[in-house]
Amino acid sequence: MRPITFHDLTHICQLAQSAIGVPLMIVAQDKTVLASYAEIEIPHPFSKSSHTSQLECFELESDVADTLVLQKNASLEQFISVQVTLSDGQNVCIIVGPCISYKLNRDALVSLLHDIGQSYDQPQFEMIQQYYDQLAVVDKPRLVKIGLMLYYMVYGKHLDVEDVVQKNTDVQFSDQVELNPDLTLSRKRQELSFHHHVLHEKNVLQCIKEGRKKELLKLTNQAPEGEFGLLSKKSYLRHTKNLSICAIALATRAAMEGGVHQEVAYTVSDLYIQAIEELQDVNDVQHIMTKGLAEFAERVQHDKSNRYSKPVKMCHEYIDQFLYEKISLNELAQHVNLNPSYLSQLFQRETGVTISVYIQQERVKEAQKLLRLTNQSLADICTWLQFHDQSYFTKVFKKYTGDTPRRYKNKYSII
Template identity: 30%
Template sequence: MQDKVLKKMDAALSDYLFKQREEEFTHATLNQEMSGFEYVKNGDIDSLKRFLVKHRSALLPRLSESPVQQERYLFVSVITTCCRVCIEGGMPSDESYGLSDLYILKMDALNKAEDIKVLYEEMMLDYAGRMKAYQMKHTDYSPKILLCMEFIEKHMHDRITVQTLADELEMNASWLSTVFMREVGVSVSDYIRQKKLTAAKHLLSYNEYSCTDIAEYLGFAGESHFSALFKKYEGITPKEYRKRTYNKVFTNMARS
């Protein structure tokens, strides 16, 4: 059964490639395709603008008979890659994924192909602008502190301590605490807590995970510990935060 499916797909692929050659259509090379994402990742806004101007007249593969659906498919494929290259470039994952979610919601509310094309360029420039600001903000951090931040970002679901970071980076825990406070302006523990609470707010606003699941997912000691910390720093409980933001976020995005 599987062999038959594969043979049908091979035949369809052969026919598709033949028609593309007949129409003299060629995909951009991988380097050409990725160049736009590199501009975004590097925060190179001027180069990105030039790339977007060329992109407007580029011949793209047909993914749907519907012009609107065509733009939807292209938008989602591009923002998926854009989101991930920005995380690789240092953007906090909760911010990058959250931005992706919001733009997809905005795109989903549009019904004209031209409007989606405009949003596509807005999205790319937004990501690039944020990457530029992020990189400028972090140029004053020493390599060790940047590695420390990267480790925290990649291990948001674990319980991280100063000693964990010190062992990972082969540093003295006391010295790490001192340098982190001097460069970042907050203690390591406060920084980790801020990152986890930001991630928690994203999960509460855009997902239906229970507070117990979120607490476990982000490595808190338990739901009660998570709720107590959340209320201490946000002024309301996680459940109250969800009531205030969950439906509101989706309603606002649908209207914008």
């Protein structure tokens, strides 16, 4: 790809801004604003310059980053940036933002102002509210996609969205507290019970229980429908800590259900909750919560991987990949290069169930997802998952879930 000129870059930025509807600017390495597009109408209430809030949370490096950088400042404004080396050798940065991941209601805004030590009278509060009301609501997955689009327009290269999310999860957390759950097994344990957004919570906890870290990270970067209750009117930091502690406590249970030893799970829980309490920045709290949830999922996956022999793990992977196809014992035996009879005995000895029962259980789990998340008919689901008739499918489904497929869909469907 030919070196990009400043003229080229301004054209890219103009096109991008008109498509995304979020403010965008080009900044030099010394933080001089070289060009800006679609500036917000109401000025930032805490800054003398309209660009101060955008620039205060960025450290512009001299080398070109190989990924995107996500940032969120103390005022909960979020940004994404792409660094670019121009044809004349100058290093500049495209910054998209500010935007917010969700609308701030009055109580949340009052708590935020308390946390950042911002005094105000009624007219000032109304101006602050107007400022936040004008900001575009862009959740993290969409913001990442905007960054991916800009990166491709500049470099002509694809970035993997999961890599971008993972790198920013790892980088943004401020390591103020050492976390090593393997060093200490705490004797004191606690059991917590809290209310959460049900559907989002169930999906997150299921990912932890099954050790699916990548899917978990996608979910934690999506704002669920509706709003979480405000758990502290006086402090947005306290509210965020409380929500994070709720999440860690629930994740602890999910990890134990996924096979993590309870002493290990409680130790991870204790250390992350202690670390959350030590932090004084909302963004650090959110990042360490995500880090904690990811660790639980990793531990579940690690335990599952080490629990079974290689042939049994290969069977699990094969069944997962071809769940919608007919799967026979002979196919599996050929796949793992073992005698069918020996494989059958090995699988049952290690998992506690026969291969046919395991396949049934996995298909019922898949049917549950389809019933919750799609409008597909029972007949279609039954056929796709290789059940020979709907009556038999209903019998098997009820055996493992306690509900008929129709009753399950009525209870849990989100469509």
